[in-house]
Amino acid sequence: MATVVFVHAHPDDESSQTAGSMARAVAEGHRVVLVVATNGDHGDAPDDLAEGETVVDRRRTEMAGSVSVIGTHRVVWLGYADSGMTGWAQNDHEESFFRADLEEAAARVAEVLREESADVVVGYDWHGGYGHPDHVKVHAVTKRAAELAGRPRYLEVSMNRDAIRRAFEALRASGADPGWDADDPMDDGNPIGTPEAELHWACDVSEWIDVKRAALEAHASQSDARELLSMPEPLFAAAFGVEYYLEPGRPAGMQHAWFLEEEGVVAESA
Template sequence: MADLPPILAVFAHPDDEAFPTGGTLAHYARRGHRVYLACATRGEAGQLKDPALVVEDMGVWRTQELEASCQALGLEPPLFLGYRDSGRSERLRRDDPLALHNADLWEVEARIRALIAELQPQILITFDPHGGYGHPDHLVIHRATTAAFFSSGHLPKPPQRLFYSVFTSERAAAMQQSGQAHSILGGLDPQVFGVAENTLAVRMNVQAYLPQKWAAIQAHRSQFADRIAAMNASSQQQALMEQMLAVETFALGGTRGPIPRWPLQDLFDGL
């Protein structure tokens, strides 16, 4: 069988891949695509959510968690862009010259474009224009990856499509009401940080990959321990979260060819 075209997902921190795209990445890895994950930082500014863990170096710990997540999803070992986690809100590392928030945007774009040139992915995936919930590092990676998609057009094999991981406004509202997303979506307008149904390019049913996705989420114990406990609080909560985790949605950020139908049946539909 001929080699299937690769996929490159670009995110900011360890754990960014698990909830919104884990099932989709696992699906294509299972089908035989080489699926690469580029992570801009090692999550150095993460807050420890499991007091039972003894973590001396958060960056090292979260690197190991990301490696375990990639293994659970069947991805290639993670690649790192070499920046530091900026934190956010009152913890924003304004004075750290290596923090992603302070990085030169053209340099970040160039590092991503170099990976595109090396790996030759046909599909590129990253954050939506709001960075999911407005995290400054997410916004940098959205802008730099989008720019790299367009500036890579002169390469011999540029990516053919750019997808943004998104959630609908209805799902954003449901996540708020469930109590599971209070730490990231609390106070955010679902009609701003979510998208309308007619914006969705691809809706992936990843029910078959929930075991791999759940394993990836559990691998990020230092960041998700409280959410994992909440998900398991009752059978009703488990059913609600399983329903939410079973569908992953994407908007189209760019294309180098015609779109055969709308919405697309999958990321490669028509290629």
């Protein structure tokens, strides 16, 4: 069995991006560890905050619900401040993840990798999927942490831009308007995700789609989570039943397979 460490930027990113893979790994007997870079303090402040309760308190409580549903074995909070979107004043906050020293942050993640004797570590693609400064920083930090730890196999979660484009074309053919295009510039000016030709793994997590939805429901205070949950269940299943990964150094070509089932992958990283 393998130990897989997933590194995410904010509380709730695990639910929308890799909850299916995390739940599948847990179900198959692997150890799953989650590292959360920021405390999510610039997320939505719900109207029902109790006296003395902060947004950070609520998001930690919600994360506890999410990982309980998924079955995650350990959560590590790095505790950096949420950096906000590109160009926001929060980018320059002295405690923001965006401003964090790369080597220092990577060393903290590498320490977790060594503590866990991690076989696999999962970060984000080069532009964090959609250009959010904290997501871009997760890419740099996780990649460097894997180098420092010297052991784990390194993957990057992303979104399949071509699959999104095909889905939007189908919606438009049915008379619906998704309101944006897969090739529109995102937060950093680049289109969302990664072209299909550059991806390496398309992992079927449809059996765990209810877990993914329940993990999102745990983050009910956040409008992004509520927006995804507003999708009809069949559409949600079609959109989130496959999770996509890059594996730098792997030969080109997307495999419709589970990255933990490839013969020898864990042994090779040992």
